[in-house]
Amino acid sequence: xxxxxxxxxxxxxxxxxxxxxxxxxxxxxxxxxxxxxxxxxxxxxxxxxxxxxxxxxxxxxxxxxxxxxxxxxxxxxxxxxxxxxxxxxxxxxxxxxxxxxxxxxxxxxxxxxxxxxxxxxxxxxxxxxxxxxxxxxxxxxxxxxxxxxxxxxxxxxxxxxxxxxxxxxxxxxxxxxxxxxxxxxxxxxxxxxxxxxxxxxxxxxxxxxxxxxxxxxxxxxxxxxxxxxxxxxxxxxxxxxxxxxxxxxxxxxxxxxxxxxxxxxxxxxxxxxxxxxxxxxxxxxxxxxxxxxxxxxxxxxxxxxxxxxxxxxxxxxxxxxxxxxxxxxxxxxxxxxxxxxxxxxxxxxxxxxxxxxxxxxxxxxxxxxxxxxxxxxxxxxxxxxxxxxxxxxxxxxxxxxxxxxxxxxxxxxxxxxxxxxxxxxxxxxxxxxxxxxxxxxxxxxxxxxxxxxxxxxxxxxxxxxxxxxxxxxxxxxxxxxxxxxxxxxxxxxxxxxxxxxxxxxxxxxxxxxxxxxxxxxxxxxxxxxxxxxxxxxxxxxxxxxxxxxxxxxxxxxxxxxxxxxxxxxxxxxxxxxxxxxxxxxxxxxxxxxxxxxxxxxxxxxxxxxxxxxxxxxxxxxxxxxxxxxxxxxxxxxxxxxxxxxxxxxxxxxxxxxxxxxxxxxxxxxxxxxxxxxxxxxxxxxxxxxxxxxxxxxxxxxxxxxxxxxxxxxxxxxxxxxxxxxxxxxxxxxxxxxxxxxxxxxxxxxxxxxxxxxxxxxxxxxxxxxxxxxxxxxxxxxxxxxxxxxxxxxxxxxxxxxxxxxxxxxxxxxxxxxxxxxxxxxxxxxxxxxxxxxxxxxxxxxxxxxxxxxxxxxxxxxxxxxxxxxxxxxxxxx
Numbered sequence: 008x009x010x011x012x013x014x015x016x017x018x019x020x021x022x023x024x025x026x027x028x029x030x031x032x033x034x035x036x037x038x039x040x041x042x043x044x045x046x047x048x049x050x051x052x053x054x055x056x057x058x059x060x061x062x063x064x065x066x067x068x069x070x071x072x073x074x075x076x077x078x079x080x081x082x083x084x085x086x087x088x089x090x091x092x093x094x095x096x097x098x099x100x101x102x103x104x105x106x107x108x109x110x111x112x113x114x115x116x117x118x119x120x121x122x123x124x125x126x127x128x129x130x131x132x133x134x135x136x137x138x139x140x141x142x143x144x145x146x147x148x149x150x151x152x153x154x155x156x157x158x159x160x161x162x163x164x165x166x167x168x169x170x171x172x173x174x175x176x177x178x179x180x181x182x183x184x185x186x187x188x189x190x191x192x193x194x195x196x197x198x199x200x201x202x203x204x205x206x207x208x209x210x211x212x213x214x215x216x217x218x219x220x221x222x223x224x225x226x227x228x229x230x231x232x233x234x235x236x237x238x239x240x241x242x243x244x245x246x247x248x249x250x251x252x253x254x255x256x257x258x259x260x261x262x263x264x265x266x267x268x269x270x271x272x273x274x275x276x277x278x279x280x281x282x283x284x285x286x287x288x289x290x291x292x293x294x295x296x297x298x299x300x301x302x303x304x305x306x307x308x309x310x311x312x313x314x315x316x317x318x319x320x321x322x323x324x325x326x327x328x329x330x331x332x333x334x335x336x337x338x339x340x341x342x343x344x345x346x347x348x349x350x351x352x353x354x355x356x357x358x359x360x361x362x363x364x365x366x367x368x369x370x371x372x373x374x375x376x377x378x379x380x381x382x383x384x385x386x387x388x389x390x391x392x393x394x395x396x397x398x399x400x401x402x403x404x405x406x407x408x409x410x411x412x413x414x415x416x417x418x419x420x421x422x423x424x425x426x427x428x429x430x431x432x433x434x435x436x437x438x439x440x441x442x443x444x445x446x447x448x449x450x451x452x453x454x455x456x457x458x459x460x461x462x463x464x465x466x467x468x469x470x471x472x473x474x475x476x477x478x479x480x481x482x483x484x485x486x487x488x489x490x491x492x493x494x495x496x497x498x499x500x501x502x503x504x505x506x507x508x509x510x511x512x513x514x515x516x517x518x519x520x521x522x523x524x525x526x527x528x529x530x531x532x533x534x535x536x537x538x539x540x541x542x543x544x545x546x547x548x549x550x551x552x553x554x555x556x557x558x559x560x561x562x563x564x565x566x567x568x569x570x571x572x573x574x575x576x577x578x579x580x581x582x583x584x585x586x587x588x589x590x591x592x593x594x595x596x597x598x599x600x601x602x603x604x605x606x607x608x609x610x611x612x613x614x615x616x617x618x619x620x621x622x623x624x625x626x627x628x629x630x631x632x633x634x635x636x637x638x639x640x641x642x643x644x645x646x647x648x649x650x651x652x653x654x655x656x657x658x659x660x661x662x663x664x665x666x667x668x669x670x671x672x673x674x675x676x677x678x679x680x681x682x683x684x685x686x687x688x689x690x691x692x693x694x695x696x697x698x699x700x701x702x703x704x705x706x707x708x709x710x711x712x713x714x715x716x717x718x719x720x721x722x723x724x725x726x727x728x729x730x731x732x733x734x735x736x737x738x739x740x741x742x743x744x745x746x747x748x749x750x751x752x753x754x755x756x757x758x759x760x761x762x763x764x765x766x767x768x769x770x771x772x773x774x775x776x777x778x779x780x781x782x783x784x785x786x787x788x789x790x791x792x793x794x795x796x797x798x799x800x801x802x803x804x805x806x807x808x809x810x811x812x813x814x815x816x817x818x819x820x821x822x823x824x825x826x827x828x829x830x831x832x833x834x835x836x837x838x839x840x841x842x843x844x845x846x847x848x849x850x851x852x853x854x855x856x857x858x859x860x861x862x863x864x865x866x867x868x869x870x871x872x873x874x875x876x877x878x879x880x881x882x883x884x
Contacts, residue, residue: 019186021065021081025142026178028058028088029171032149036156036168048099055092059085063261066221070265075217075377076136080127080143082221086228086258087120087150093250103247110157112247114240119231119251119363121150123224126371134378138181145170145177218269220374222262222278225255227366229285233350233359244351246296249289256285260465263425267469272420272583273322277333279425279462280315283432284339287453291350303349307436307454310569312340314428314576321580324394324402327386332369335362401586418783419469421583426466426482427537427576433459433489434544434569438562452493459489474766477526477534484523485541488516492548509552517545532593533575540568609774611765614738614782623780624745631777632656634754634768638700638736639787639811640761641768643754643776644671646746648715653750657722659775660756668723668752669702669730670711673743681710686800692824697733698740700791700811704730705799714748723750728797738782753790763788787811 031054035046046054066081094112097103103112124147131140149170156164184197232251236244259282266275294301315337323330339358346352372383394400436454463486470479491512520542527535547561578590612619614636623633627646632655635644643660645652647670657668672678675693682690689705696703707729711720723729732751734740743749754762755771762768765781792812795805804821806814 016186016189017065017068018077019182019189021062021069021077022138022142022178022182022185024058024062024065024081025084025146026175026182028055028062028084029146029149029174029178031055031058033168033171033175036153036164036171048095048097050099052092052094052096052099055088055095059089059092062088067261067265070218075220076127076131076134076139076374078217079220079224079374080124080131080139082218082258082261083120083123083127083224084146086221086225086254087116087124087146090116090228090251090254093254094247097247097250106157108247111241111245112250113157114154115232115235115248116228116251117150117154118235118240119224119228121147121154122367123147123227123370124150126367127374130371130374130378133375133381136378138177141177142174145174149174217377218262218265219271219274220370220377222259222266222274222281223366223370223373225259225262225285226281227363227370228255229281229288230359230363230366233288233356234363237353237356237360244292244295244356246293249292252285252289252292256282256289259285260461264465264469267419267422270418270420272422272424273318273325273329275420275422276318276425276428276580277322279465280311280318280428281336283311283453283458283462284336286457288350290453295351300348300351302347303343304451305344306438307432308340308344308349310435311432312337312344314431315340317577317580321584324390324584325387327389328369328372329385332365335365400588403584403586419472421473421579422466422469422482423478423579424576424583426463426470426478427572427579429458429462429466430485430537430541430572431569431576433493434565434572437493438565438569456490456493460486460493461490462486463489474764477523477530480526481523481534481538484516484519488545507553510549513545513549513552517542517549520545528596529598530595532596533571533578534592535596536571537568537575540564540571544568609769609776609778611769611779611781614780617741619780620738620741621745623778624742626778627652627742627746627749630655632659632775634762634765634772634776634779635739635742636736636765636780636782636785637734637739639734639789639791640763640785641754641765642751643768643772644742644749644751647748647750650715650717650719653716653719653722656750656752657719659772660752666752666757667725667730668750669732670714670723670748671739671743671751672731672733672748673740674733677748678710681708681713684708684710688824688828689796689799691827692796692799692821693733695820695824696817698735699733700735700787701817702730702732702791702793703796704728704793704807705796716750719750730793732791738780742780761788761790792817 031046031051035051037045062081062085066078066085069081070078091113094103094109094116097112098109103109124143128140128143128147131137131143149167152166152170155162156167180197188196229252232248233244235241241248259278263275263279263282266272266278291301315333319330319333319337322333335358339355339362342355342358343349346354349355372385376382376385391402394402433455436451436458463482467479467482467484467486470482473479520538524535524538524542527538543564544561547556547564550556551561574590575592578592581590582592610622612622614620623635627633627644627649630646630649630652632643632645632652634641643656645656647653653668675690675697678685678690678693685705685708689703693703704724705728707724707727711723711729716723754768759771762771763785764783765779768779769776789811790808792810792814793807794817795807798804802825804817806817
């Protein structure tokens, strides 16, 4: 299925999702009565959550393609209906105080989405995306009328339903039109439902971080919720607002992950930070209604302000607007630290009101600069251009290069900045746990569990996707430790269960961390200090569990760990921005032979760059052997015109005698000079079957000498046959086109499993390689289908191995080819059109030709030799 068809399907599902949710809400609005709603609150909430999940899926899928406005609209409406559904569930279960409670819970969130959707509609009309403009504008108006309806049902409910009715009709028409076009392959199209050209504009580059706008909408939402109590829109900050805040937090975690997917680590770090704030806001509202207003200890909001400031400082080199916007969150953290009651006091809520205005402006400017022709200057690259003029400072030449992992290309950027910052925040959060208050009476849990636990698990998963074994293991284990310890201690369970069982659990974490510490010896001194100081924290947990904790020990080691984490955070964000100077992180304490030399002795280059393919081709032309991605698994390759490289590739795997190498080409045209030595049926079968994951075992022939294999030809195939293939992989065919035909074998020692990631190539073959072309995980974990074509001239084929290509498909291809040859490449329909005179004329010409040839003994002998090769040649075949 083509990528454009998949995008069309996602577009159809998204538009129909808008229509389905609007139908549900218009029925509820039309059926509203003083005695109750037509649809019960719990049922309405569950249905909205289902439709929200569908829109979220479409939005995430489209965020990976150049469609920023559609992805933003899908995710924004998904968040709106997700939070609204949770509020309706609270109403249906009796947690809200009737219509008054529903009004106080709904108005702050609806106000934010009214403005956000209006901004999206404004940018949509400027970029001439009229369907999205209409949907965004009508849902925005529906939210505004819903606010009015909560105050006066006789006015607002009907208008709300009318707006959703328009969305329903428009969405049904365009969604069904696109879906019908998709099903019929474009043969049936409703007028105007399919745009004539869906190609991406230059401003819609696939590698741009299009989900940043969704993060801004979530900031707008939380700011509206916190500012409404200050402005008197709602009487107080209460737990009915938690669904809006935690929905914003969850969506911002998704934005954080998608920013890493878009190789934008600065935005990912920022939205990871703001997600922590939103979890803290929701937690404080929940705890405020359960046990009283919590107080905010000073250390961690102050530390958070420092982290935000450093991030804002480094974000300025991208654009001044980004850095200035992040300074508002520095002010927010300072306001939290300055007031004991944090989010419940006017100072914090006043800063949130300023963030509301700033988020709305940033949303408008960001969307406009992505889509509209007239750009708003935001100081993009201004600081960076000034820094490049200095001789003592060297910036990273390309921002994407800082995302390159140690062993090659990754689809995710580096998450170490956020991981270490989360450790800083969690460490200083637990230093404020002393006091006479109850375990839920202070605002600690979200800072320790969300930052230290949830965000580190996210960073660990990103590191795992990048092939960073030590980092992923550490972040995942530390995240589990912060989560388990934080939930048990602040949930009130830890104090009552201090015993040997708790000590055993902590000891198990200590043993795992010892392995991480040992691995850090091979990584860097900074990581060694990071792992070792966390071991000291685990020791404090153990001493506390057995009741032998010295006074002040836990606070001391926690502060030390926090300072080490802060140094790692600062070093990573500094070194990812500047090429020189660099903040030292230290060389490995232990250096093993072959470890750590991949960048020099064996370059790992991203396959997405044409220059990388050219560099690997140059290595192979000079006699090097390299790892390469294919349409199946990774392989080890050498140029056929370098016999020494072919022999080296064969011997470095320590092949068994029955595991010969194969020959790969990028086009059948590469065999054109030796076509007279290849059976015509086999030639046509190659043209019909390739490019694909089909390997053909063909008779061995003298034409192999044409490629310059010389003595190394004995390593390819057997004395009777060879395997030849043309892969269905753009990177592989481009490389073969530059190098010429190549000798190929699997990139793993004989007897081991196939390699399905570029990191495994180096891990299994070590420093025997001269380069690796990296493309992340293999698209398939199944090998190619190997077809026996040694008897194809007799009309038979067999199978040595049935792999990714089904046997039935290969047989069907061969059957069609046989029919073609039996018909002599002549359409039978033309045979009846030949007149008798034409037939007689052609027969006469054939007779004359045969007579003339028969009178020339030399020509006859030459033709017989071509048609029937000598017996010795048959034996060699």
